[in-house]
Amino acid sequence: MIRCIAIDDEPLALTQITGYISKVPFLQLVKACSNALEALDVIASQPVDLIFADINMPDLSGMDFIKSLVKKPLVIFTTAYSEYAIEGYRVDAIDYLLKPFGYSDFLKAANKALRQMELLNAPPSPPPVKEENGQPENNALYIKADYKMVRIDMNKIIYIESQNEYVRIFTEDQKPVMSLLSMKLLEERLPPDKFMRVHRSYMVNLSKITAVANNRIIFGKDVYIPIGNQYKDKFTLYLETHFLGK
Numbered sequence: 001m002i003r004c005i006a007i008d009d010e011p012l013a014l015t016q017i018t019g020y021i022s023k024v025p026f027l028q029l030v031k032a033c034s035n036a037l038e039a040l041d042v043i044a045s046q047p048v049d050l051i052f053a054d055i056n057m058p059d060l061s062g063m064d065f066i067k068s069l070v071k072k073p074l075v076i077f078t079t080a081y082s083e084y085a086i087e088g089y090r091v092d093a094i095d096y097l098l099k100p101f102g103y104s105d106f107l108k109a110a111n112k113a114l115r116q117m118e119l120l121n122a123p124p125s126p127p128p129v130k131e132e133n134g135q136p137e138n139n140a141l142y143i144k145a146d147y148k149m150v151r152i153d154m155n156k157i158i159y160i161e162s163q164n165e166y167v168r169i170f171t172e173d174q175k176p177v178m179s180l181l182s183m184k185l186l187e188e189r190l191p192p193d194k195f196m197r198v199h200r201s202y203m204v205n206l207s208k209i210t211a212v213a214n215n216r217i218i219f220g221k222d223v224y225i226p227i228g229n230q231y232k233d234k235f236t237l238y239l240e241t242h243f244l245g246k
Contacts, residue, residue, distance in 0.1 A: 002026055002117055004050035005042055007033045007065070008078065009057045013099065017052050017078065020106045026114055036065035048073050050094075050113050055079040066093075074116055074175075076109050092175045111222070119173050141189070143169065145179045152177060154194070158219055160186060160203040198235050199228035212239065 004027055008014040014032050021027045030048055033039040037060060042048065051073050053062035060068075066075055075092070080099040094116055095109035139154045156172040162183045169177045187197055197203045202225045204217055211218040215232075217225040227235055 001028045002049045002113060003028050003030050003047060004052060005029070005031050005033055005039055005048055006052040007036055007039045007057070007062060008052075008054040009034055010054070013054065013078070017106075020103055021052075023103065024107065024110050027110060036060040036062060039065065040068075043069070043073075049117060050074045050076065052076050052078055074113050076113065092178070094175075116175060143177055143179045143181070145177045150177050150179075154190065157190075157195075157205050158208045159205065159223075159225055160195075162201045196231075196235060196238065198231045199226050200230070202226070206238065 004021060006014060006017040006021065006029065008017060011034070014034065018029055018032045021029045027050075030046060031039075031042045033042060035057060036053075039051070039053075051066070053066060053075060055062040055077055056079060062077060062079070066072065072092070074094050076095045076097060077093050078097045078099060078101070094112050097105055097109055141152045141154055142149045143152055144150075152169060152171060153173075158170045158172060160183070161168045161170070163178075165180060165182075166178055167181045167183060167186065169179070171177070183197065183201075183203060186203060187195075190203070194206055195203055196206055198217060204219075204225060208219060209217055210220055215227050217227060219225070
């Protein structure tokens with residue numbers, strides 16, 4: 001069960017969000033808050049796993065509220081202003097729901113939070129395999145994100161998404177990492193036998209692919225990555241060299 005709070009200074013919007021929360025079996029509403037200061041008191045007094053936060057609020061904005069937290073729960077922003085999207089990803093928001101949104105979009109965001117909670121609560125990974133000389137295999141990248149250097153295990157990268165001047169790196173065991181990097185630089189640094197650019201906006205870890213169908217690469221149950229026309233021939237060649245059958 002994911003314990004969550006909802007924050008919005010608009011009563012109708014707050015009622016909508018709490019109504020959606022009540023429909024999701026794995027969400028438990030701890031408190032509906034009309035402002036960020038009220039939410040601070042809630043977080044200080046009891047555990048909270050997930051926050052649904054409006055951004056444009058009086059006194060203390062939702063963005064400043066999240067930035068002020070020392071220990072951040074998972075965050076899904078709800079706002080009528082699309083210009084906050086990049087800033088939302090900078091604070092590692094799980095999703096960004098643009099008002100007005102329906103239950104289906106809300107449920108997709110909630111499912112993202114559920115997957116992230118499952119990853120965070122997964123058992124620790126085994127120690128790295130050592131090479132013959134006894135030294136750990138070097139599979140780490142260090143990415144500057146949120147004013148710190150974040151270590152990323154290349155073997156656990158699922159896919160990478162380009163967003164204008166930024167990239168988001170999706171992995172198996174941590175929140176997506178957003179950094180001011182170019183996809184071209186990552187193409188040069190990541191091993192080409194393991195990673196492939198399949199779209200202007202996407203690079204994938206070939207070993208993590210679940211299936212390929214309808215010109216899309218599938219990861220898990222509900223992550224679909226399009227294959228761009230510019231990259232189709234190269235990816236098709238990869239499939240042909242690994243295909244068994246007639």
